[in-house]
Amino acid sequence: MAEVTVSQLAEVVGAPVERLLRQMKEAGLKHSAAEQVVSDEDKQTLLTYLKRSHGESADAPRKITLKRKTISTLKTGSGASKKTVNIEVRKKRTYVKRDPAELAAEAAAEEARQQEALEAEAAEVEAVAEVVEEAPVTEVVETTVETVAEVAEQTAEPETKEEPVAEEPVAEEAPAVETPAEEPAETVKEVAEAAPEAAEELKTEPEESAAIEIDPEVLRQRAILRRKEEEEKEKQRRAELLAKKKREEEARAEKEKRERDSAADAKGKGKKDDNRGPRHMREAPKNDDDSPRRRGSTKGRKSRDDFDDGFGDDRQGGRRRKKTLKLPEDAQRHGFQTPTDKIIYEVNISETITPTELASQMKVKAAEVIKELFKMGMMVTINQALDQETAQLVVEEMGHKVKLVSDTAVEEALEETLTSHGEGTLLPRAPVVTVMGHVDHGKTSLLDYIRSSRVASGEAGGITQHIGAYHVETGHGMITFLDTPGHAAFTAMRARGAKSTDIVILVVAADDGVMPQTEEAVAHARAAGVPLVVAINKMDKEAADPDRVKNELAAKDVIPEEWGGDTQFVPVSAHTGDGVSALLDAVLLQAELLELKAAADVPAQGLVIESRLDKGRGAVASILIQSGTLKQGDIVLAGQCYGRVRAMLDENGKPIDTAGPSIPVEILGLDGTPEAGDNFVVVENDKRAREVADFRQHRERENRIKRQQAAKLDRMFESMAAGERKTLNVLVKADVRGSLEAIQASLLDIGNEEVNVNIVSGGVGGLTETDVNLAMTAGAVMFGFNVRADSSARKLAENEGVDLRYYSVIYDLIDDVKQALSGMLSPEVREEIVGIAEVRDVFRSPKFGDIAGCMVVEGTVYRSKPIRVLRDDVVIYEGELESLRRFKDDASEVKNGLECGIGVKNYKDVRPGDKIEVFDVKEIARSL
Structure with a gap:
């Protein structure tokens, strides 16, 4: 059709109407609505514009690669050994569009x-x-x-x-x-x-x-x-060379063909002549120079010397047989000689070594080492770690030399490398202050006021659950703050905070006084030898009593300065900000007394505060630089992990290039998440970092195997003594390494002699399909702390019925685990005596046997409850009633003061004066 509307043209070319209208407007056409008609001239104008714009576009691809893949089948063999092989051929062809400017430049x-x-x-x-x-x-x-x-x-x-x-x-x-x-x-x-x-x-x-x-x-x-x-002569010379080479190749092919034919003829002739007699009696064929050789004449052929390449080709039977190269006699002898004496090796023995490693150094099989250990009375496995003394005895018994080496040789070499840089130029640095105290005493709120931020409002449950590091520029100078959790489960975090700091601010609520975690913070600060500054918080409340706080802390040997002690007490209010300036002055005054200094012109060293696994960025580690300067691109060794610093961020997430002493930063580029509390250093190259990291991983693996073997032995004896314990298997994944450590420590503390918690696996990051499969295998419950499962893991957990729970507050997780363990406990059984009947006489009944005539002297006798027969207050039988009658009627119960007839089931030796005790068994649920 000649004329179409804009909408119809867009549908034909497969483009949106808006984009087509925009392109028509750029081409100079006056179309603005989808119902307008487009003529052939308009189409040509639009096409010309599009061609011109596409040709002039700088974004057009200059290189196009076409790939083609063909699959064919090749059949090899025959009969039973017939095989079919699929052959895949991939072809790739690249077309390059030359730039006109480049072509013009080449022409010029x-x-x-x-x-x-x-x-x-x-x-x-x-x-x-x-x-x-x-x-x-x-x-x-x-x-x-x-x-x-x-x-x-x-x-x-x-x-x-x-x-x-x-x-x-x-x-x-x-x-x-x-x-x-x-x-x-x-x-x-x-x-x-x-x-x-x-x-x-x-x-x-x-x-x-x-x-x-x-x-x-x-x-x-x-x-x-x-x-x-001259050019013509050169072309002619090249053509002659090519023709000559071609003639030589044709001659060589013709010669090889004649040789193959001669070989085939000689082979056939040899088969015919096999019946002529024994091989040693046959006459050797003549091979004179003037006689024809095999077929035809040798005239015009090249002699054997013409083809001599040093190995001497022999063409007997038409085949080219390669002669062996004659070597001197001393070179013809075999290079290996069987040793006449036993080879004695020098075996390096570290503090711990396995039989496999010993066997490898002594060039013997591991079974021989195990056999020698058995002779010494030691039952060990092939991968069990041996101490240095035992390994030394084994090596000496097997006749080898011993060389004792230090197990920390790699670490010592690293220390020597670090000390070789020197101490550098010591300059004053900012103090590192840790805020500690009981939960909900206002630690984070006080820090928020100093930083003018709102961190506490964003914390789950209103409590801090990992160490936060910040450095702030105040009017009194720069200070680096570490905010530690106050919950009981985060004891290890508070201990790390006390070890990595210069000054501790102990926050105590004026209306609450000294609490358990307050006492623990004081103990951690004393163990680390760090001075204390007490901040009496919540002074704006009516129930505030600072004297009570001073008295309770004085009882813990924390004496205020006004009482003759050495600890500064500063009343503050995190809500109104009263006393915050005085608190900062006290901190800086304490820092001046300490005379804190660090070198900035040496490689960086410090402490890992926290680490986590980010889905988009990989392993992220929060570190505190204690000395030196960390730069982007440095090789960092942190615990068992190493890597190059690809990016460095401050506490606000802004990228920075360098960071000096007392500055907390986040680094990206490590190959894993280091443990919180590990030391980090900057090393000179990847080789040294990988060597130390591998050594630490190997040592940790050996220690873990030792702990597992010891735990298995202890658990075996415990199970033999007290029976099998019930175990709750759990799989824990957390957002940061510190929270994971606190959760694992809290879960392992829960339990008693009947039930306990077994942590199948723990890690940092989201829950994956692998975690679900592991939980299915171990029958474990999956806990996600501030992390979630991906779609595939969630679907698999739903299909397989795996219990998956999410938590954001640690005490909620601990309470649920306690409830689960309480349900696994065996209920407590209690017996309650409900009635006692005294036997007055025994009657013989042909139908029911012996019937005891009784008087109920206490409580009520029930027919459906168990009984005991007592004689002289000693239990002689325990069973149940067969019948209970009052006069001639059956009764379900008989109360105190009434007579009744009782038939005891499967017991015939009831005598007058015996007592029949009726009791009830009640099960009471237990809890941890």
């Missing part, structure tokens, strides 16, 4: 090269012309004659080249020699013959010889023709 360069060549030739021609002008007259004449002759030969037509040179006219082909006007033009032959006479005439008439000149253009044409002739 080629033109410049040609121009330079022409200028060089012109310079050469001018030099020749100068030489000719300066030469004597005789030489000028001779050179002119030669030049005319050569130009005539090169410029002649092909059909005239076979004719004599004397017949070619010189006037038309080479007008290079200018003669006087009165002299007629001469041929080349006449000029050559007349050259001596002309020279004589020129000697006598020098004024006439000046008229003879050589045109430079002729010389330039001569040089061009000579270069073309």
Whole structure:
């Protein structure tokens, strides 16, 4: 159709209407609505615009790669060994679009090269012309004659080249020699013959010889023709070489074919001659030089010496047999000789070593080492770690030398490398202050006021659950703060905070007083030898009593300065900000007394505060630099992890390039998440970092195996003594390493002699499908602390019925685990006596047997409850009632003071005076 609307055209080309209208507007068309008609001229205009815009676009691809894959089948073998092989052939072809500017540049360069060549030739021609002008007259004449002759030969037509040179006219082909006007033009032959006479005439008439000149253009044409002739000769030489090589290859192929035919004939002839007699009686074939060899004559063939390459090819039987190279006698002897004596090795023994490693160093099998240990009375496995003394005895028993090496040689080498940098220039640094105290006493709120932020409002449950590090610029100087959790489960975190700090701010609520975690913080600070500054918080409340806080802390040997002690007490309010300035002054005053200094011109060292696994960025470690300067690109070794610092961020998430002492930063680029509390250092190269990290991982693995073996042995004896314990298997994943450590420690503390918690696996990061499979195998409950499972893991857990729970507050997780363990406890069984009947007489009944006539003297006797028969207050039988009757009627119960008849089931020795005790068994649920 000739004319269509804009919407119809968009549907045909498969483009949105808005984009098509925008392109038409850019092309200069006046279409603005989808219902407007587009003519053929408009289409052509739009097409021209699009072609021009696409051709001029800089984003157009300059390289296109086409890939093609074909699969074919190849059948090999036959019969039972027939196989089918799939062959996949991949082809790739790349097309490159050359830039017009680049092509123009290449053309300009080629033109410049040609121009330079022409200028060089012109310079050469001018030099020749100068030489000719300066030469004597005789030489000028001779050179002119030669030049005319050569130009005539090169410029002649092909059909005239076979004719004599004397017949070619010189006037038309080479007008290079200018003669006087009165002299007629001469041929080349006449000029050559007349050259001596002309020279004589020129000697006598020098004024006439000046008229003879050589045109430079002729010389330039001569040089061009000579270069073309050389190129033609080179092409002809290459063609001859190729033809010669081709003829040689054809001759070689023909020769090999004749040799194969001769070999086949010789083989067939040998089979026919096999019946002639034994092989040693046959006559050897003649191989004289003048006799024909096998088939045909050797005439015209190359001799064996022509093909000699040092190994001497033998062509007996038509085959090319390679002769062995003759070597000297000493070189022909075998290189290996069986040792006559036992080889004694020097075995390096560290503090711990396995039998496998010992066997490897002694060049024996591990079974021999195990056998020697059995002889010594030690039952060990192949991978069990041996101490240094035991390993030394084994090596000496097997006849080898012992070399005791330190197990920390790698660590010592690292320490030597670090100390080689020197202490550097010591400069004053900012103090590192840790805020500690009981939960909900206002630690984070006080820090928020100092930082003018709102961290506490974003914490789950309103409590801090990991160490937060911040450095702030105050009017009193820069201070780095570490905020530690106050919950009981985070004891290890508080201990790390006390060890990595210079000053501890102990926050105590004025309305609450000293609490358990307050006492623990004081103990941690004393163990680390860190001075205390007490902040009495919540002074804005009506129930605030600072004297109570001072008295309770004085009882813990924390004496205020006004009482003669050495601890500063500062009343503050995190809500109103009262006393915060005084608190900062007290901190800086304490820092001045400590005279804190650090070097900034050495490689960085510090402490890992926290680490986590980020889905988009990988392993992220929060570190506190204690000395030196950390730069982006440094090689960092942190515990068992190492890597290059790819990016460095401050506490606000802003990228930075360097960080000095007392600055907390986050680094990216480690190969894993280091443990919280590990030391980090900057090393010189990847090799040293990898070596130390591998050593630490190996040592940790050995220690873990030792702990597991010891735990198995202890658990075996415990189970033998107290029976099998019930175990709750759990799998824990947390957001940061510190929270994971606190959760694992709290879960392992829960339990008693009947139930306990077994942590199947723990890690940092989200829950994956692998974790779900592990939980299915171990029958474990999955806990996610501030992390979530991905879609595949969640779907698998739902299909397999794996219990998956999420938590954001640690005490909620601990409470749920306690409830689960309480449900696993065996209920407590209690017996309650509900009635006692005294036997007065025994009656014989032919239908029911012996019936005891009783009087209920206490409580109520029930028919459905268990009983005991007591004689002289000693239990002689325990069972149940067979019948309970009052007079002639059956009764379900008989109360106190009434008579009844009781039949005891499966017991016939009831006597008067016995007591029948009726009791009830109640199960009471237990809890941890």
